[in-house]
Amino acid sequence: MQGASHRYKVGIIGATGYTGCELARLLACHPNVDLDVLTSESFAGQMLSDVYPSAPALPLVPSADASFGELDIAYLCLPHAAAAETALRALEAGSRVIDLSADFRLRSVELYEKTYQTRHPAPEWLDRAVYGLTEYAREALPEARLVANPGCYPTTVLLALLPLVKLGVRVSGRVVVDAKSGVSGAGRKPTQLTHSVEVADNLTPYKLGRAHRHLPEMEQELNRFGTTAPELCFVPHLLAIPRGMLSTIYVPLCDSPDESALRAAFEKEYSEEPFVHLLPQGQVATVAHAHLTNRAAISLNVCGNMLIIVSVIDNLLKGASGQALQNMNVMLGLDETTALPG
Ligand SMILES: NC(=O)c1ccc[n+]([C@@H]2O[C@H](COP(=O)([O-])OP(=O)(O)OC[C@H]3O[C@@H](n4cnc5c(N)ncnc54)[C@H](OP(=O)(O)O)[C@@H]3O)[C@@H](O)[C@H]2O)c1
Numbered sequence: 001m002q003g004a005s006h007r008y009k010v011g012i013i014g015a016t017g018y019t020g021c022e023l024a025r026l027l028a029c030h031p032n033v034d035l036d037v038l039t040s041e042s043f044a045g046q047m048l049s050d051v052y053p054s055a056p057a058l059p060l061v062p063s064a065d066a067s068f069g070e071l072d073i074a075y076l077c078l079p080h081a082a083a084a085e086t087a088l089r090a091l092e093a094g095s096r097v098i099d100l101s102a103d104f105r106l107r108s109v110e111l112y113e114k115t116y117q118t119r120h121p122a123p124e125w126l127d128r129a130v131y132g133l134t135e136y137a138r139e140a141l142p143e144a145r146l147v148a149n150p151g152c153y154p155t156t157v158l159l160a161l162l163p164l165v166k167l168g169v170r171v172s173g174r175v176v177v178d179a180k181s182g183v184s185g186a187g188r189k190p191t192q193l194t195h196s197v198e199v200a201d202n203l204t205p206y207k208l209g210r211a212h213r214h215l216p217e218m219e220q221e222l223n224r225f226g227t228t229a230p231e232l233c234f235v236p237h238l239l240a241i242p243r244g245m246l247s248t249i250y251v252p253l254c255d256s257p258d259e260s261a262l263r264a265a266f267e268k269e270y271s272e273e274p275f276v277h278l279l280p281q282g283q284v285a286t287v288a289h290a291h292l293t294n295r296a297a298i299s300l301n302v303c304g305n306m307l308i309i310v311s312v313i314d315n316l317l318k319g320a321s322g323q324a325l326q327n328m329n330v331m332l333g334l335d336e337t338t339a340l341p342g
Pocket of ligand 1: 039078079080102186
């Protein structure tokens with residue numbers, strides 16, 4: 001491990017997307033990072049600030065020009081499948097990789113190919129990747145060559161449910177997750193669903209029940225931490241805000257809930273965590289509790305036998321680029337909060 005003043009060479013592959021640009025803003029203020037390479041195919045030859053006026057003025061090069069062998073860390077901010085192909089190149093050249101796509105989150109190649117309807121370009125790396133929900137991955141991160149950064153919806157759901165799964169709490173049916181995402185969660189390329197005119201003044205449920213691609217990832221990770229992991233009914237919505245994500249999670253408990261014991265379990269899990277804020281009894285988490293921070297804000301309410309958890313993040317920070325940077329800090333033995341808001 002290097003000293004606290006050591007500088008690391010870092011690259012962002014796919015820097016012109018929403019997560020890539022967010023990372024560039026964060027890393028430009030990191031005292032241990034030299035942002036060595038930012039790639040783009042569409043805007044190569046221009047500066048990142050030509051694409052996003054408030055972003056750092058750094059040059060964009062095509063990814064074919066990236067010298068991965070010279071990078072300590074390569075962040076991949078690419079669509080799935082394209083990310084795995086680039087990961088192979090970076091890993092073979094000796095760089096450590098933090099992949100923000102879904103390519104290395106699932107352990108099973110069959111499940112990946114069924115979920116994403118594409119062949120996996122690097123299945124041999126699936127069981128070597130560390131699933132980077134930082135609060136639950138700290139032991140594995142310092143040795144990791146490849147980190148699979150979690151999805152944004154899974155981050156809200158796992159931080160809310162893992163304390164219960166670890167405690168062995170029994171549920172009496174499916175846990176319902178009613179989730180809302182800001183439009184940047186869908187990336188920069190507009191579709192009819194995400195076009196501003198379609199989104200404005202609307203709230204759109206999509207891929208209801210068991211249809212969303214993040215569901216296998218959530219259930220895989222819940223099952224990794226306990227034998228009482230519930231099945232989920234997941235109802236995502238597109239909300240007319242640029243950024244932010246809120247999941248309201250309804251947990252039907254078998255036994256009459258002891259609210260103070262449940263709260264104590266969450267406090268035990270998160271009281272030392274710099275980026276997970278358990279709200280005091282009586283308060284409810286809102287999108288504003290996490291806006292522009294790397295925080296997850298969690299509130300607990302009990303209604304009869306139903307535990308209602310509200311879990312909120314900023315999808316571009318704790319849901320993507322912020323958590324990726326948090327993972328890098330742990331990988332490199334730096335203060336975990338360095339260059340992170342919140
Ligand atoms: N947005 C979120 O809140 C969020 C949260 C968690 C995880 N993620 C995941 O993070 C990854 C990046 O998301 P994003 O929202 O930043 O996406 P995005 O805004 O759509 O940007 C992706 C970037 O990748 C580049 N690109 C696109 N297709 C490519 C290809 N076939 N080969 C190489 N480069 C390509 C594009 O840049 P150029 O055309 O300039 O090369 C594009 O700007 C995705 O896998 C996404 O699922 C996103």
